[in-house]
Amino acid sequence: MLIKTYGSAIRGIDAIPIxxxxxxxxxxxxxxxxxxxxxxxxxxxxxxxxLKNNNYKIxxxxxxxxxxxxxxxxxGSAYDLPLAIGILAASGQIDKSLVHKYIxxxxxxxxxxxxxxxxxxxxxxxxxxxxxxxxxxxxxNAKEAAIVDKIQVLGVDNIKTAIDFLNNEKDLEPVKVNTxxxxxxxxxxxxxDFEDVKGQENVKRALEVxxxxxxxxxxAGPTGAGKTMLAKRIPSILPPLNLxxxxxxxKIHSVGGKMKRGESLKSIRPFIAPHHTISDVALVGGGRFPxxxxxxxxxxxxxxxxxxxxxxxxxxxxxxxxxxxxxxTISRARFTVDYPASFMLIAAMNPCHCGYYNHxxxxxxxxxxxxxxxxxxxxxxxxDRIDIHMEVxxxxxxxxxxxxxxxxxxxxxxxxxxxxEIQEKRFQNLKDVHCNxxxxxxxxxxxxxxxxxxxxxxxxxxxxxxxxxxAYDRILKVSRTIxxxxxxxxxxxxxxxxxxxxxxxxxxxxxx
Numbered sequence: 001m002l003i004k005t006y007g008s009a010i011r012g013i014d015a016i017p018i019x020x021x022x023x024x025x026x027x028x029x030x031x032x033x034x035x036x037x038x039x040x041x042x043x044x045x046x047x048x049x050x051l052k053n054n055n056y057k058i059x060x061x062x063x064x065x066x067x068x069x070x071x072x073x074x075x076g077s078a079y080d081l082p083l084a085i086g087i088l089a090a091s092g093q094i095d096k097s098l099v100h101k102y103i104x105x106x107x108x109x110x111x112x113x114x115x116x117x118x119x120x121x122x123x124x125x126x127x128x129x130x131x132x133x134x135x136x137x138x139x140x141n142a143k144e145a146a147i148v149d150k151i152q153v154l155g156v157d158n159i160k161t162a163i164d165f166l167n168n169e170k171d172l173e174p175v176k177v178n179t180x181x182x183x184x185x186x187x188x189x190x191x192x193d194f195e196d197v198k199g200q201e202n203v204k205r206a207l208e209v210x211x212x213x214x215x216x217x218x219x220a221g222p223t224g225a226g227k228t229m230l231a232k233r234i235p236s237i238l239p240p241l242n243l244x245x246x247x248x249x250x251k252i253h254s255v256g257g258k259m260k261r262g263e264s265l266k267s268i269r270p271f272i273a274p275h276h277t278i279s280d281v282a283l284v285g286g287g288r289f290p291x292x293x294x295x296x297x298x299x300x301x302x303x304x305x306x307x308x309x310x311x312x313x314x315x316x317x318x319x320x321x322x323x324x325x326x327x328x329t330i331s332r333a334r335f336t337v338d339y340p341a342s343f344m345l346i347a348a349m350n351p352c353h354c355g356y357y358n359h360x361x362x363x364x365x366x367x368x369x370x371x372x373x374x375x376x377x378x379x380x381x382x383x384d385r386i387d388i389h390m391e392v393x394x395x396x397x398x399x400x401x402x403x404x405x406x407x408x409x410x411x412x413x414x415x416x417x418x419x420x421e422i423q424e425k426r427f428q429n430l431k432d433v434h435c436n437x438x439x440x441x442x443x444x445x446x447x448x449x450x451x452x453x454x455x456x457x458x459x460x461x462x463x464x465x466x467x468x469x470x471a472y473d474r475i476l477k478v479s480r481t482i483x484x485x486x487x488x489x490x491x492x493x494x495x496x497x498x499x500x501x502x503x504x505x506x507x508x509x510x511x512x
Contacts, residue, residue, distance in 0.1 A: 003090040005099050006132070007082040008123040009072055012337035013251045013292070015119065017103070019068045020079070023088035027062030031464070033081075034067030035287075043077065045412060048488035049110040050210040053395055054160045058090040065130045073334070074288050078089045078117040081106035081136075084159060085166065095167045102154070103127040103135040104162075112159040116140035116261075121247075121254040124148040134174065136162060143264040147182065151156035178262050183246055186267035190236040199234065199395035200226055204296045206390045206502060210410050210470060212419035213436035213481030215474075216323065216345040216385065216484060218308070218505065221392030222362070222399045223355040229287040230392070231304045234267045234346060236409035238302070239420040252340065256292045270301035272343075276310040279456030280318045285339050290330040295322050298343035308349040316382055319345070323385045326438070342436075345386065349378075384470045385436060389477050415478035417486040436481045448476035454496045461500045477498045 002023045006487060008015040022433035030044055034215035034410025048058050065083060067074050089096040104115040105123060117139050127135040134152025156162045182378040196202060203219065204227075210217045211234060219227045241249065242496060249266045253259050274283060274294045287291030295303055297473075315397040322328045326342040351357035352366040352374050366374070420435065426447065427433045433440070440448065450458065460473060478499035479491045488495070 001090050001092065003086055003096055003099065005082045005086040005089070006103050007067075007079055007105050008073060008103055008119070008126055010119040010255055011072075011257050012290075012339060013122060013334070015122040015214040016072070017130050018072075018074065018079075018127065018200075020082050020086050021066040021068065022083075022090040023064045024059060024087070024090040025062045025064070028060055029062045029064075031062075031064045034066070034070045034351075035072065036067060036113075037076070039077045040067075040074050041081055042109075043080045043383050045075070046080055046108045046110060047087065050108040050112040050159055051084060051088070052079075053110065054112045054158075054163075056088060056093055056163070057091075058087055061091070061351070063090075071334075073289065076118070077115075077360050078105045078357075080108035081114065081159065081162065084108065084282060085162065087208075088163065089166075089332045095161055098166050098168075100114060101343060102363060103151075104128075104137075105135070106138045106162075107154070108404060114138035114156060114158060118257040119255045120145045121147070121251050121257075124151060124153060125251075127151055129132075129150060131135060136165075140261065143177055143262060144179040144250075144259055146175040147179045147264050149179070149251075159372050169369045179265065180243070181242055182265050183267050186265075187240050189268060190409065193236055193409045194233050195228060195406050196197075197226065198402065198406055200360045200392065202392055202405075203230060203392055206388055207211040207234055208237060208342065208416060208496075209481055209485065210234070210388055211239070211345070211412075212416045212485050213387075213423070213477065214344050215387035215437045215478060215481065216347075217388040217390065218347045218349070218383070218386045219390055219392045220349050220351055220505065221357045221367065222357075222394060225392040227392050227396045228304075228306055231302075231306070231346050231348060232271065232346075233272075233409065234246050234302055236411040237416055238269050238344075239413070239417050241267065241269055241300060246339065249300045252292050252296050256297055258297060270298055271297040271304065272301065273304040273306060276307045277383075278311070278315060280312070281317045283315055283402060284318050284322065284328050284330075286330045290332065290337055293328070295319070295328060295341040295343060296339040301343060303343045305345070305347040308347040309374055313377065313379070317379065320382060326432075336358040347386070348392075358391070380468075383505060384468055384474075387474045388502040390502060391504050403498040415485060418487065419481065422484045422487070436477050436484070439477055439480075444473050444476050446490060450476070450479075450491050450496065451493075453493045454491060457493055457496055458500070461503075465500075465503060467503065471503065477504065478502060 004463045007018040028167045088094045128151040136154040139155035139157045146153040154172045155175050165172045283294050322341040328341045330337050354365050356362040357364040387416040424436050457461035482495040483491050
């Protein structure tokens with residue numbers, strides 16, 4: 001007897017349907033075809049043990065299973081459940097009337113229980129788009145998939161429950177999640193707040209500008225100055241995710257297997273901080289069977305690179321194109337996938353090996369040549385792509401002992417949100433531009449017009465600092481954001497002056 005069950009394969013951050021054809025005939029053999037990887041091939045042993053431990057069995061006949069389309073690689077152990085259900089239905093051990101109405105996915109333990117899988121959200125979206133009645137998957141993934149409406153999401157904890165449902169012996173209540181309630185319940189759930197940071201008012205101002213225009217930034221300063229502490233609090237002042245961005249972010253984390261147990265939706269912007277030993281593949285994504293990397297997990301959020309010069313040069317250089325294009329393409333012989341990578345880059349570094357170059361109180365033991373070599377680990381083209389450079393100096397003890405509470409993140413976020421609304425209105429007719437940092441050169445010329453006084457100021461800064469054409473554009477973008485924060489229609493000379501001062505690393509006092 002021939003039976004078809006249906007599963008899903010992840011390509012990029014989307015799911016494509018997989019038809020699992022199971023034919024049981026006379027003879028004794030077990031053949032699994034359709035380009036399965038080793039984990040799929042090993043499913044026979046897991047299925048055999050799981051069925052026996054639940055009073056079912058793989059029939060002693062010739063079983064041929066084809067996973068179509070046969071030119072797409074089938075990866076992972078999540079096909080255990082649809083394969084097992086197909087074998088049982090094709091051998092007449094369970095009712096076959098419902099198996100074709102659901103996408104079925106799940107990894108089996110030897111006792112028949114189901115383990116969580118990756119990519120539940122895109123699978124549920126794919127099942128709805130492909131016209132299936134519902135999706136059956138492990139109970140641990142049900143809440144994540146249930147944010148997709150107009151489809152039944154059935155969470156099962158073991159294969160016996162799935163069999164009883166398909167035999168009409170047990171009803172399963174579809175898991176339901178109120179997406180909007182889930183989204184708004186966690187939208188302000190930030191673990192860190194700027195009110196914990198005393199002093200550093202100039203750095204806080206620079207980070208407010210970063211958040212308002214989604215500009216990339218680099219903080220340079222000695223050990224213990226508070227660079228990491230400040231970076232961890234940036235998500236709390238970023239404009240809140242909208243529902244579309246939350247779903248897109250959740251899809252990427254679902255495919256990457258980064259969803260926490262019981263989590264259904266990413267409500268706050270991601271903060272991804274890879275260690276400096278990370279490889280270029282782990283950062284941008286890829287591998288033999290491509291997975292999203294750290295820059296894609298930071299999509300719609302923040303990528304924090306601490307100790308920037310300690311990263312391998314090749315790792316830093318692969319960032320250059322994603323910073324411009326806001327996506328990354330992974331190419332293989334058989335296929336090409338695109339992962340979104342629209343993130344804000346925040347980097348931090350010590351000024352030298354010992355960490356005390358330019359320190360107000362402690363003496364640096366590094367020679368000028370050593371400082372120069374340390375800074376040369378970061379290429380000029382990468383620095384050009386970072387809009388804002390700032391020096392972070394240690395906070396004075398008198399500032400730390402003040403009882404007055406600093407401004408909290410909520411107050412800063414409100415100003416940032418107003419500036420973001422101005423930008424959304426400005427770019428409402430442009431498909432791929434949503435904030436000032438994303439403007440192309442033509443848009444910069446049209447939107448960031450300056451008066452003669454501003455032109456003279458910027459020309460003087462370009463000549464003295466030796467800035468590139470890309471740095472010129474970035475100063476204009478930052479000055480436009482500063483004007484938006486002050487709700488000004490035009491860029492004024494003081495806006496340009498503030499933006500120019502954020503090019504600290506272009507000055508002769510650093511890395512020379």
